[in-house]
Amino acid sequence: MSNFRSFDRHTAYLLPPSVDDWLPQDHLARFIVEVVDGLDLRSMVNAYGGRGSAAYHPSLLLSLLIYGYATGVFSSRRIERATYDSVAFRFISAGAHPDHYTLATFRRRFLGELADLFVQVLEVAQEMKLVKLGTISLDGTKVQANASRHSALSHGHIEKMEAQLQGEVQELLALAEQADQSNVPDGISLPEEIQRREDRLKAMAEAKTKIEARAKARFEREQAQYQAKLAAREEKQKKNGRKPGGRPPKPPTAGPKAKDQLNLTDEESRIMPVAGGGFEQSYNAQAAVDADSMLVMAPAVTQACNDKEQVEPMLAQLAALPESLGKADTLLADTGYFSAKNVAACEKAGIDPHIAVKRENHHQPPLARFAEPMPITEGSTPVERMVHKLQTQAGRTAYALCKQTVEPVFGIIKSVLGFRQFSLRGLDKVSGEWALVCLAWNLKRMAVLRPKSAQWA
Known part of the structure; x- marks a missing residue:
């Protein structure tokens, strides 16, 4: 008598199987479809002229792209193949199989609409009581361009x-x-x-x-x-x-x-130093991350190697967010963002900056980490005020959140999802793709935080 379970690959089903039955109720694919179906996609829908054969609905193609980026599938060819091989992709596409050309064209065509959709998803997170602007961590990471x-x-x-x-x-x-070309x-x-x-x-x-x-x-x-x-x-x-x-x-x-x-391949990319040494043809991807939820509140891409000039543009993006999301009151950033001008810009915007002035030595004496500095004198410069703030217990505690928020987000996007190189070329298209990456991260993170929201459940 055999102790193994029997199996049969050849007997047909009496009734057609439902993909819906094969996907768990709390699956990420279900969550993405549910959120995307609730977004305002009229700008995408109205862009179709109604000529030729019937097109795939933007909500279907957008859901496929977002789920692909959220699970490390960035290539339109791989997404097309996954609609045959993956239960989750089959569920999102409702059994259809959009070809890679359709997916790639849709991605290029509607990159400009992603900024509005990004904000809409943040508003969904706010309705789920998952995010409320407060402390923001700002950092940048080099992402390789689609060029050698x-x-x-x-x-x-x-x-x-x-x-x-x-x-x-x-x-x-x-x-x-x-006349005589014998030497040729x-x-x-x-x-x-x-x-x-x-x-x-x-x-x-x-x-x-x-x-x-x-x-x-x-x-x-x-x-x-x-x-x-x-x-x-x-x-x-x-x-x-x-x-x-x-x-x-x-x-x-x-x-x-x-x-x-x-x-010559991507004129708008730049040679940049990368972590671990060496140089690569890259872009500098920026993200302002909420310290409590680890959701990206504002994405951006720049051609500058350093981060010095990125504070004011990011403050403008945060200020443009809907009032319902709240207002940022604290900004955390490493020494690459420090300048007296940036400190003044934060203070003018009503945000308390915690920007490292210089790199601190590791393994400080035990008592040094708990000592409070002398009171600061009146008329001190922005640099002196920042140095003093980061030497206080409250300042050190606040700044420590920086490494616990934005750096893990970059680590997961690059090392777990595997997004290390842009698929598109040119600053505008790359900025749109980075917004898509951060949008996919936000939905993936919201799906994890979802059980905390009794309203959404």
């Missing part, structure tokens, strides 16, 4: 390659003009070789023009900052009656630098 750094050309390298290619073109032209190797086509080099020279000339335009814009920006610093020093000298200390600001240099680069 080996496709980048620097201004200095272009100048060297131009001279080399022009010399090769002249050499090939001289060979082509010879068999199989080589001189016109094709000349055309190939001329095409490369044309591409290099276009890249060089764009690099020079970037350099001009950078010089104008740096020149304005230089003039502002000079004016501030002069004002300080008039006020104090003595020459300001420190070195005077250094004037910017016009023109492109030899290391200024342009990527």
Whole structure:
């Protein structure tokens, strides 16, 4: 007698099976469908002209994309394949199988609408009593662009390659003009070789023009900052009656630098240093995360390697959120965001900033972590006030939340879901895709927090 359970793969069902019966009631796919079906998708629906064959409804395609990004399936081809292989994807698509071209086109077409949908999902979270703006953690992470750094050309390298290619073109032209071409190797086509080099020279000339335009814009920006610093020093000298200390600001240099680069695959991406050392063709993805719920309240993408200029744009995004979500009262950020200007911007917005001034040493003496600093004097600078705040027990406790909120969000998105590279190219499209990633994270997180909400249950 066998001790194994019997099984039969060949006997047909007496009645057609229901995918709905195969998916648990608390499954993430059900939650995403329920939330998406409640969103206002009129802008997407009205975009369809009604011509040709019947289209898939935006709610179906959007649910497939969100569930795909929430479970680490980012490729439209893999999502299409999953509608055959996965019970959850079959449930979302209601047994239909949108092809990868339809999914990819839908994603590109409606990236602009994701900002509004992102806010709508936050309002759903507020209705579920899962989020209320208060303490916000801000950080950035480098995400690789859909381009290789080996496709980048620097201004200095272009100048060297131009001279080399022009010399090769002249050499090939001289060979082509010879009546006796016995020196030409068999199989080589001189016109094709000349055309190939001329095409490369044309591409290099276009890249060089764009690099020079970037350099001009950078010089104008740096020149304005230089003039502002000079004016501030002069004002300080008039006020104090003595020459300001420190070195005077250094004037910017016009023109492109030899290391200024342009990527031929994705021109708007930049070479950036990445964690663990080295450089990659990347974008700097930003996220403002609610400290209590770990929901992303505002996503953004920038081409800047550092985070210094990202505080004010993020404050503007937080201020634009609906009043029903509340108002942020505290901002936590690491030393990459610190500047006197950013501190002043937070205070002007009515937000208490906790931004590290410098990196602290690990393994401090036991008593040092519990000691309170001396009271701060009147008329102190923003830097002095921030240093004092982060030395207090309350300041240290508040700042410690930073590593417990936004960094785990990035860790899960990149290491658990596997989102380490954008699928799209260009700053606008990449920004839309990052909003989709954060939207998927928020719904995934809301599904986990859902049991705490008696109203939603």
